[in-house]
Amino acid sequence: MTERGSERSDANATYVFAVCWNPDPSAFRGLSGVTGEFPVRTLPLAKLTAIIQTVRAHDFTDEAWQARLADRQELECYARAHHDVVTAAAASCPTVPVPMATVYHGEQRASEALGKEAERFHVALERIAHHAEWGVKVYAPPPPAAGSLRTAEPSARVRPTPGAGLAYLDRKRSAQERRERSQHEALQAAETVDAEVRLLAAASRRLRPHEPQLSGERRSQILNATYLVADHRVEELAELTRSLSRRTGLDIDLSGPWVPYSFVGEV
Known part of the structure; x- marks a missing residue:
């Protein structure tokens, strides 16, 4: 133009x-x-x-x-x-x-x-x-504590007991599995959040999650989405996000209303 x-x-x-x-x-x-x-x-x-x-x-x-x-x-x-x-x-x-x-x-x-x-x-x-744009950002819970693996690591200066090294590796592997399981569960819960909010919205768009080093946010963002919501359903949206936060244990930030830039298409 x-x-x-x-x-x-x-x-x-x-x-x-x-x-x-x-x-x-x-x-x-x-x-x-x-x-x-x-x-x-x-x-x-x-x-x-x-x-x-x-x-x-x-x-x-x-x-x-x-x-x-x-x-x-x-x-x-x-x-x-x-x-x-x-x-x-x-x-x-x-x-x-x-x-x-x-x-x-x-x-x-x-x-x-x-x-x-x-x-x-x-x-x-x-x-x-009679619609506005609303943003929903979802953050994963902190990863499970790694435990005291560092103090349990075998030392070359102390003769380890038989099997100590294997036990240490097992604990380390278990801790990694817990972190991966926690992340997977959080991502599945975030998909639930998106699916339920989309049922309420007239339209939606998924955006790239913000990297913590760029946003200054310490929490790990796992969902960054925006929704076109009818004005008469705003209270319903607010209650839904509160309910989803309680049910999933995730931090959910709701922002808006915004001018619906994301839903007007290329003009």
Whole structure:
């Protein structure tokens, strides 16, 4: 969707945040958008409405955007500003976010391009209306204690009793088997969690579990999933995750509601 290229220094462009049904224009008051120079506003598209902002075209050339991608702090600011506008829209009506930095050479070009995708937008909006995205993360219990194998290990300085080395290896093998069994049982329980939550949800997606060294989380994450849940079933979802935690003995984190980015498809 994005149109970029070399632009005159004084040329304007149209930045698109989202497409939705009947948004409340007052929802965007006070939002600076991605630049703060021009107001965030609506653009009628027949039965749809786009949430847009006028921006300076030279700020979104290929060269300018590549430089922004290399600056993590600036990129995070843009991402946060984009998300704030999408969240404001979603709070007032069903909303399909569009990718960050979707920019057109003026409102007419934006209207034409978005209008060609009207059917897909309607399908996505019908799917997510009166629904929100909820995240479920499941963590395995701590592995069984390894015991005092280190102190029991035969020493070259002390003559071991007959069979001591074999007994040590048996204990070590048993400890490894307990850890593997515990991990297997936790993974099976996590599958139970996913299966039961999917029965309640309208749609679901499995995501890659976060690595502890990347997330800073000490617990071992064994399920990272997101679900599209109807608004009237949110309390049921919360009770289900509490019940599943009690039944499985697993730590289960429920987060949301979020704008359903995971369930709007590629638009």
